Amino acid sequence: xxxxxxxxxxxxxxxxxxxxxxxxxxxxxxxxxxxxxxxxxxxxxxxxxxxxxxxxxxxxxxxxxxxxxxxxxxxxxxxxxxxxxxxxxxxxxxxxxxxxxxxxxxxxxxxxxxxxxxxxxxxxxxxxxxxxxxxxxxxxxxxxxxxxxxxxxxxxxxxxxxxxxxxxxxxxxxxxxxxxxxxxxxxxxxxxxxxxxxxxxxxxxxxxxxxxxxxxxxxxxxxxxxxxxxxxxxxxxxxxxxxxxxxxxxxxxxxxxxxxxxxxxxxxxxxxxxxxxxxxx
Amino acid sequence: xxxxxxxxxxxxxxxxxxxxxxxxxxxxxxxxxxxxxxxxxxxxxxxxxxxxxxxxxxxxxxxxxxxxxxxxxxxxxxxxxxxxxxxxxxxxxxxxxxxxxxxxxxxxxxxxxxxxxxxxxxxxxxxxxxxxxxxxxxxxxxxxxxxxxxxxxxxxxxxxxxxxxxxxxxxxxxxxxxxxxxxxxxxxxxxxxxxxxxxxxxxxxxxxxxxxxxxxxxxxxxxxxxxxxxxxxxxxxxxxxxxxxxxxxxxxxxxxxxxxxxxxxxxxxxxxxxxxxxxxxxxxxxxxxxxxxxxxxxxxxxxxxx
Numbered sequence: 001x002x003x004x005x006x007x008x009x010x011x012x013x014x015x016x017x018x019x020x021x022x023x024x025x026x027x028x029x030x031x032x033x034x035x036x037x038x039x040x041x042x043x044x045x046x047x048x049x050x051x052x053x054x055x056x057x058x059x060x061x062x063x064x065x066x067x068x069x070x071x072x073x074x075x076x077x078x079x080x081x082x083x084x085x086x087x088x089x090x091x092x093x094x095x096x097x098x099x100x101x102x103x104x105x106x107x108x109x110x111x112x113x114x115x116x117x118x119x120x121x122x123x124x125x126x127x128x129x130x131x132x133x134x135x136x137x138x139x140x141x142x143x144x145x146x147x148x149x150x151x152x153x154x155x156x157x158x159x160x161x162x163x164x165x166x167x168x169x170x171x172x173x174x175x176x177x178x179x180x181x182x183x184x185x186x187x188x189x190x191x192x193x194x195x196x197x198x199x200x201x202x203x204x205x206x207x208x209x210x211x212x213x214x215x216x217x218x219x220x221x222x223x224x225x226x227x228x229x230x231x232x233x234x235x236x237x238x239x240x241x242x243x244x245x246x247x248x249x250x251x252x253x254x255x256x257x258x259x260x261x262x263x264x265x266x267x268x269x270x271x272x273x274x275x276x277x278x279x280x281x
Numbered sequence: 282x283x284x285x286x287x288x289x290x291x292x293x294x295x296x297x298x299x300x301x302x303x304x305x306x307x308x309x310x311x312x313x314x315x316x317x318x319x320x321x322x323x324x325x326x327x328x329x330x331x332x333x334x335x336x337x338x339x340x341x342x343x344x345x346x347x348x349x350x351x352x353x354x355x356x357x358x359x360x361x362x363x364x365x366x367x368x369x370x371x372x373x374x375x376x377x378x379x380x381x382x383x384x385x386x387x388x389x390x391x392x393x394x395x396x397x398x399x400x401x402x403x404x405x406x407x408x409x410x411x412x413x414x415x416x417x418x419x420x421x422x423x424x425x426x427x428x429x430x431x432x433x434x435x436x437x438x439x440x441x442x443x444x445x446x447x448x449x450x451x452x453x454x455x456x457x458x459x460x461x462x463x464x465x466x467x468x469x470x471x472x473x474x475x476x477x478x479x480x481x482x483x484x485x486x487x488x489x490x491x492x493x494x495x496x497x498x499x500x501x502x503x504x505x506x507x508x509x510x511x512x513x514x515x516x517x518x519x520x521x522x523x524x525x526x527x528x529x530x531x532x533x534x535x536x537x538x539x540x541x542x543x544x545x546x547x548x549x550x551x552x553x554x555x556x557x558x559x560x561x562x563x564x565x566x567x568x569x570x571x572x573x574x575x576x577x578x579x580x581x582x583x584x585x586x587x
Contacts, residue, residue: 031382032323039489081563083504083555087323087378088496095493096548099541107536206330206393210386217379254397260390264383268365275372 008245010142011259014199015237017150018211020157021192023230026216027168032087033072033189034212036094038196038205040071043101045197050108061197068193069186071097142202149198153191157230160184165226207256211237214263218270240266288532299528301426302543305485306494306524308433310516311440312478313495314502314509315471318451320377324366324472325479326492327381328359332480333392333488335359337399348425352480358388359476367469425484432481436474447471448509490540494520497547504558523547 025031041064048063071093078089157164167174167181174181192212199208219232244259251258288295316322332355339354340346362384369380440447449457450464451471457464475495482491502515527543556563 026379029376029378031376031379032326035323035326035382035385078555081555083561083563084500085317085320085322087320088317088500091322091326091492091496092500092548092551095490095497095544098489099493099544099548102538102541103545106538206386206389209382210390213379213382213386217375217383220375221373248394251394251398252401253395254390254393257390257393257397260386261394264387264390267383267387271369271373 004245004249006140006143007255008242010140010146010202011241011245011255012238013143013146013150014203014208015211015215015241016234017146017153017195018199018208019215019233019237020150020153020230021188021195022212022214022216023219023226023233024157024164024168024188025192025212026220027226031213032090033075034192034196034209036075036090037068037071037189037193038200038208039094040097040101041065041068041193041197041200043067043097043104044070046101046104050104061194064197065190065193067097068196069190072186072189072193145198146202149195153195156187156191160187164188204256207260210260210263214260214267215240218263218267221267221270221274236266237263288529292532295528295532297423297426298532298539299525301429301485302524302528302539303521304426304429304433304524305482306498306520306522306543307517308429308436308520309478309482309491309494310498310502310520311513312436312471312474313497313520314499314513314516315440315447315451316475316495317499317503318509319468319471321472321475322496323378323492324363324381325475325495326489327366327385328362328476328479329483329488329491330385331358331362331388331392332483334388334395337392337395341395341399348428348484352484355480355483356476359480360473362388363469363472363476367472429481429485432477436477439470439474443467443470486540486543490544493544493547497544497551498523501547501550501554504554504561519547519550523550 022034025034044064044067045060047067048057048060051063052059054060074093074097075086075089078084078093079086084092163174163179163181163184166177167179167184171181174184196205196208199211203211215233215236216229218236219229223229223232240262241259244262245255247253247262248255248258313322313325316325335355335358336351337354338358339351342354343350366377366380366384369375370377446457446462446467447470449460449462450467454464457467478495479491482494486494498516498520499512501519502512505515506512523543523546526546528539531537531539531542554562557565559565
């Protein structure tokens, strides 16, 4: 497999697994929580690094995912005091945990290869070089990881589709039916954190936010039911990854950046199409 | 404390940096109060990330790295962002937070594209453009302070001039309409002020931390009062104290970075206010509930006896 093909496969896999969850995040009005999680997992990575002292350990992923959940928990705790509004709660917790991470890094880990920029920006172009052996064949690590995440996310959504749907659109009904919407909510957020942490290495935080929100928003404009919204968002994220990769190759610029711009542009086009063409009919 | 005072008298750099951070703390606190009340506090985060694209565009167009030119580029992108966000939320069913998240990712992506494009141009002095985004409080110069103060005074005057209009448009849009106040214009004005504040702030505090400097002081101040003017004054006091103390701690302990220290102080103000504020705080509310329950029980007990 050529490096270019691998990058495109990774982008498509990550894109689809992000938009699977992104659809629900958009419908629950929690888009900015993704932004918060992508920043605060840094603290999880730092703290679990102090415990295991190994940057390639799987415990780093576990620790970081737990911190994603802690973020959600703290934000909701603040909101539940009814003293702070949702957006302010996200802002406060996000910057607090991120500052702790930066302070810890600069105080105790200044000599270690743990760079704030590297975590936040990520570089998909390097993804083909990290390989692991599986069944006597060398496979890029990111492809394996993102396929596992993709399967995990899709399985979750398929199994809990009814529960997710009802707890988003009518929370009280879900409670009366005994569906435990809070548990579903935390499971969803756990998957968001795990996806964020795994995809960091390959695509970086910014493309992650873009993949979670962009395709879901574009298909939100076009679709009228949940299933078609998920499927249209898959189409969007796949096409945008391919176009964004092509543009990046032609101009020789950041792949993650150009995919993010393509996704944003696709949303603007959809918005214009929706408002100009569909309204006129 | 005495040590910090001595350092303030002796060290020129410390004086400059701490005054700069205090001023920034005050300005962000004042504008942040309106942002928090309008539930637009994360707009700052979005604009701060988006400004990377603006900085790069300004550098590509002019080829210069002077601060005002770069900030002008950031301002341009900031204004484009708020116009786009307002269009999206007015002309579709997309909610505000999704709109700002997409705006953040798209423009930051554009910024990354432009940064990698700049890297290919030979000979350009592009180094340090991305450091602009992560903020560097300790490199503050006196001319930066003048710059921040002038912008701050402009923002303050605008807020004082339009105080009544801004207040009414935030709290009661319909009432504003009956008074003939164009609340859409004032809502845009506040967004515009948020953009300016964020852009002068990012070079000091960095992208992620400027969000907290906008939100935290006013959230803390809000717990102590229900009056807008008191909240604004208290918030700016909190902002100033955090700005100064953050600088002082990081100056006495050179390993600790300034920006994050300021945020830690701000966060402590928030947590303290939420727990201990006399009327709204968690403990205060608990005591109030306890007293009320006791009174009710007492009342019913007496009836039972009679």
